[in-house]
Amino acid sequence: VSFPRITGVMPPMITPFLENGDVDLEGFAENVRKWNKTGLAGYLVNGSNSETAYLTEDEKIELLRLTVKNAGEGRHVMAGTGMESTRETIRFTNRCARLGAQSALVLTPCYYGSSMTSAALVEFFTRVADASEIPVLIYNVPKFTHVNIKADAVAALSKHPNIMGMKDSTGDVPQLTSFLNASAGQDFQIMVGTASAWYPALAIGIRAAILALANCHPDECDAVIKAFDAGSMERSREIYKTMFPVNTAVTATYGIAGLKAACDRKGYTGGFVRSPLLNSTPDERLAVEKIIADAERRLLATA
């Protein structure tokens, strides 16, 4: 039995909220239908950019159902299913499996961060993968978890028959290389988790990405790998470098609220963030829009 093979870009889908804080289910479903018209390889539902930390289990389930229902044919549906405890992660992963998730992206537990040694993480992911009805991917995102999985743990876990890969969101290209080396020879797909490293990741041999930027600029993210695979490394790198400031704006500088402003600007439903996140101010929205306009102008000029 072999794993589904993911090539290309998936968005960690934003969750639009209404002003009263409820999930905007219609806006969400419409986003998926719009993304279906692009070259995206699939969808990650309930990832970090989905404000999953603020969602109840019922809401997460509803978003997964809508994703499965609306995703275009051939699009991979991956669900974020990590919880802090091993038993809850297994339970929720299998609940998502039965609703149609094709793979599970499982966050490194992080609250007791100094206890999350390689030994603890290897045991955690092994138990989860042993029990999961769908293939599991490790989700490494120290920016949020302050836990950074080590190459020795990746080496051990890459051998597990139900662990299909990992998403590394550090943007640390030497670390990606060390993970590639650690899992060499295994059926293990490493996905890069930030557009700030998308082109360099391709250059070192990575084939897939889950990118916040793909929410608002799916075509541009996709064009990086399309140009690369067509042998136009120059153009691939040009698009990457041109979109770099947009990515910085919708992640590091303005956060999820900024990403939602960008989505609104690009014809998707960004909507409100959920408290305690704060919505963008009008000035912040303008700043995001200007950065987008500048990048798009440069992309056209160099096309």
Added chain:
Amino acid sequence: VSFPRITGVMPPMITPFLENGDVDLEGFAENVRKWNKTGLAGYLVNGSNSETAYLTEDEKIELLRLTVKNAGEGRHVMAGTGMESTRETIRFTNRCARLGAQSALVLTPCYYGSSMTSAALVEFFTRVADASEIPVLIYNVPKFTHVNIKADAVAALSKHPNIMGMKDSTGDVPQLTSFLNASAGQDFQIMVGTASAWYPALAIGIRAAILALANCHPDECDAVIKAFDAGSMERSREIYKTMFPVNTAVTATYGIAGLKAACDRKGYTGGFVRSPLLNSTPDERLAVEKIIADAERRLLATA
């Protein structure tokens, strides 16, 4: 209307688990009944040392019920009620209020840590305190959350009529001083959250503590403030310094598993940790027991 006044020490109660991973409810209740025989000022249920990150809401509720039912007269019952989202924190806080919690200890949200600015935290705690049916305390524990609330936010929140104080677990005494200065003149109780700073905290005017060490050594923790209030600063400091290595062992060095080993050793029910935490090895248990024996011998020698 005035807040309940807490003077002395409360344990952030451990949650004993059975080998199969279920909560040992009987062990937990028995612990409370044993602690009732000490000078502890009250109980914190569902704190960090309770492995709360690994508990389901049903389990948290059951632990709160057992605490309310078993707590001796005059002992304050505080419940950890923080969730990542504002709306869930409010809902769960009021659920706990109705079950008998006298105050709510609310963790700083932390997943989107770089977005947890003073503005965001002030809005979060204000909304929670506005809606809460019981007094609220801010819970600041960067060791786990990687968020460290600033003095300007404490200054603003200390004025809220339903925020009774905070627990600061950094052990950073200059920071405690800055919080005392920031909240000067307000009805705002600052509790220190680590035995590594218990005596210095008393020296700068703090009156209460929530200490992991109080799970296994409630009398020694209590003796620090009792001696201090009796004017025996020398003895108070001596107990503090003697217990210091035990505290290091059951927190920084051996974590919650080590704390549970210490509880087992002292006649309480420590029990198993829940996965992905790893249980102590026999060598680690011996090391903890030796450190305890050394400290107890020195305490006797200097008494």
Added chain:
Amino acid sequence: VSFPRITGVMPPMITPFLENGDVDLEGFAENVRKWNKTGLAGYLVNGSNSETAYLTEDEKIELLRLTVKNAGEGRHVMAGTGMESTRETIRFTNRCARLGAQSALVLTPCYYGSSMTSAALVEFFTRVADASEIPVLIYNVPKFTHVNIKADAVAALSKHPNIMGMKDSTGDVPQLTSFLNASAGQDFQIMVGTASAWYPALAIGIRAAILALANCHPDECDAVIKAFDAGSMERSREIYKTMFPVNTAVTATYGIAGLKAACDRKGYTGGFVRSPLLNSTPDERLAVEKIIADAERRLLATA
């Protein structure tokens, strides 16, 4: 043979510069003569607040000569003598010894920080102390060095017959306690290196301090220990808490330039900083002066 005993406060003396960047030797000497009229226990020349990193060896020597010449009777003269290499540290320490320094404050080497393990630091300080003609103190200041000496190294070094103590500038009171425990029974004087922890340090049994704040407010720093030793803990704490914001201003917020502005304001010669440090703007000087005025008003009001 026993070590000189230091009780009370020493300033890590600022080095005033002229606008052209030369050392203002006259201003420096005059500062020492003014400080002689206060209760300061001695002087540290060529410490971090002296902008020593920017001084040539000739300049350091000249400042030491002026200190030895101008220091009032009974005032301890300590010289910062740390260099990155062991051999240079020994050479320079003994050069300072011959010019009249009574003790040497030796910085932890730090450029190759990850190599500065306990083993490396124990060997470094042992070699230096073996060869030094004057008693040696360890200088631990992670804020500048990003190296934080561990309790095991302190335990080993506290036994050396030519190491008289250490200055710990972290402000980490639990760490100070661990150092007190580690050196218990040895002739080893621990000095606190920040006014943000001066009163708590006294409370745990420390007897001396080297405080940036003592450059501009020597009497207030001295009053904290004087009141403490007179049994007026309340007043000691009051002065500490009142001066706390001034200390924050002249260290964390406005740095050495801010400290110099405060010195100018208090009748000492602050002077210019040396490039690449930037001088205070007029607004920054006003902010420092306002914080000082507020604190002095409160001190009077509570006296």
Added chain:
Amino acid sequence: VSFPRITGVMPPMITPFLENGDVDLEGFAENVRKWNKTGLAGYLVNGSNSETAYLTEDEKIELLRLTVKNAGEGRHVMAGTGMESTRETIRFTNRCARLGAQSALVLTPCYYGSSMTSAALVEFFTRVADASEIPVLIYNVPKFTHVNIKADAVAALSKHPNIMGMKDSTGDVPQLTSFLNASAGQDFQIMVGTASAWYPALAIGIRAAILALANCHPDECDAVIKAFDAGSMERSREIYKTMFPVNTAVTATYGIAGLKAACDRKGYTGGFVRSPLLNSTPDERLAVEKIIADAERRLLATA
């Protein structure tokens, strides 16, 4: 007037010491003569891997003289000339210029790290470049300095007519991209400062590197760019990935002592480190040698 153009790899040359701690000048000169037989583009003398922090000015000058004297024709000679103060940096830079250094690599000042804002760094490098008789490169190495220059400062400094580029040793490829974007359109050469990012740096358009690994494996480092420029990206990447563990060993894991062990193994004079660095143990030397042997075997197998 235009800058010398550097394409390819330069070693930050190690400084071999004798057992008594003196510089092994003969060993050093012989190393240069051996490296002349490789494809190295030039030499960096008095960089971080030269243990420059432990060298006196006389020793640095002697090493520069030997480099100038022994460097093969067409090899660029760059000298590390950074000091903490602006005035000393200028003086020493020009002293090196007169002895034949073709460019100066100037470290970001770092002791007062929190004061090293973009404004301070821009002023520092501008003053140094204004006064320097040779072109200046910015040296950014947060691993040692804990200062990380920001893109806005790089943007400003890249316009200076006497700043020819920078060495960035973070290995942070997204940051390298941001620096490329910030200096776009300027005559500004960005050199990567770690072999862990050599191939990805080439992929994003960087043309030169200063690599610790080039001390012991100059040919392999050079082969990465040679293969790349020949259009064999696959082979370039293969060499990079194969040498990756060797680089980790001689930097992060075993430090400069490990790098020297590797140099000894490869026929260069590694020699002793200077105290307070500790020499490699026999076990550590064996570990380094095994990692080298494994990599060399794999390189051959895939050639």
